[in-house]
Amino acid sequence: MAVPSGTFQTYTQTNIREDLSNLIFNVDPYKTPVLNMAKKTKATQRNHEWDTDSLAAQNLSNAQVEGDTPATYLTLTPTARMGNYVQTSNKPVSISGLSQAVVAAGGSNKMGYQLLKKSKELKRDIEGILTYNHAKxxxxxxxxxxxxxxxxxxxxxxVFQTGGSPSGANPSLNANGWTDGTSTRTYNSVTAAITEAQVKQVLQSIYKNSGDCPEYAIVSPANKQNISAFTGPGTRFIEVEDKTLQTAVDVYSSDFGDVKIIPDIFLAQSKDCFFINPDYIRVAYLRPFQTIPLAKVGDSDQKLLLVDYALEVGNEHAHGLLTDTTG
Structure with missing residues (x-):
């Protein structure tokens, strides 16, 4: 059917308003499992400190004569004083008055939208910093x-691959934690795929040194798939709903307890796999997440998202580390 001659069509019309949705779609991931599971505590100084302690070795000769008075008293050991420095992270936002006045997608609160966006970015930064291999x-x-x-x-x-090892002093024996500026790990340039034998080795070591099983394994997406592909005898996975992290996770049923396998996109070292007991990891906030209005400069508004924090590892015996994987 032909269009009648002289029909005015949209192809030549110049005054049609644009059809732009008021929604802004952003699919970038922002889940931060380590930051979420770490308990919150308060820091009051730039050097945040805590104490760790341990029990004496088992004494199989502890047999005493009835009614006897001890000849000597035990030598008591003091607690080990640990410390980590507070780090400041921020996200500054500046928007001109004209930018806030014009009509644009996303609504009229452009400053609010940017602050919400930057707060997610800030948490992603902190997730990587908490899992980053660097000294205080x-x-x-x-x-x-x-x-x-x-x-x-x-x-x-x-557990390291061939050639990898811890370096520096054992932090559980060093009152000041790791020495400033010292490399904390000797990573191996040669990597290998994660194996179930390595996972079992880490879990056994944690159980021997803490008497408990870690609740979470934080791994890269690639290692999540590698662990899911374990085929050794006794490998059992069940799917559960973890209400704290609000995500479906797999549970590895080990000889010492169940371990939830959580993928983390923002691991600073994606070849690291962390086995974490959340009762012994905290983030100490000197100044918690906050928005600070800055002085107005010309025709613009400035605000600063800011947080001061330090990682507190209550006792390293409760956690484990598997490095140098191809994940």
Whole structure:
């Protein structure tokens, strides 16, 4: 059927308003399992400190004569004083007055939208920092202080590929934690696929040194799939709903208890696999997440998202580390 001659069509019409949805779609991931599972505590100084302790070795000769008075008293050992420095992370936002005045997709609250977006980005940054292999540093007037990441504190229950090893002093024996500026791990350039034997080795070590089984294994997406592909005898997976993390997870049923396998996109070292007991990991906040209005400069508004925090590893015997995987 032909269009009648002279019909005015949209193809030549110049005054049609644009059809732009008021929704802004963003599919970038922002789940931060380590930050979410870590208990919150308060820091009051730039050097956040805590004590750790341990029981004496088992004494199989502890047999006493009835009514006897002890000839000597036990030598009591003091607690080990640990410490980590507070690190400041922020996200500054500046929007011009004209930008806030014009009509645009996303609604009229452009500052609110940007602050919400930057808060997610800030949490993603912190997730990587908490799992980053670096030592603590007090900083100075020109250098930012840094908080030592989780790998820096894990020494006892560690499994490396050939050539990898812990380096530096055992943090559980060092009152000041890791020495500033010292590399905390010797990673191997040669990596290998994660194996069930390695997972069992880490879990056995954690159980021997803490008497408990870690609740979570935090791994890269690739290692999540590698672990799901375990085929050894006794490998059993069940799917559950973890209400704290609000995600479907797999549970590895080990000889010492069930371990929830959680993929983490934002692991700073994706080849690391962390086995975590959340009762012994905290993030200490000196200044919690907050929005600070900055002085108005010209025709613009500035705000600063800011947080001061330090990683606190209550006792490294409760956790484990498997490194140098191809994940």
């Amino acid at each position: 540093s007090i900083g100075n007037s020109t250098t930012a202080s840094t908080t030592a990441g989780l790998p820096a504190w894990l020494y006892t229950n560690t």
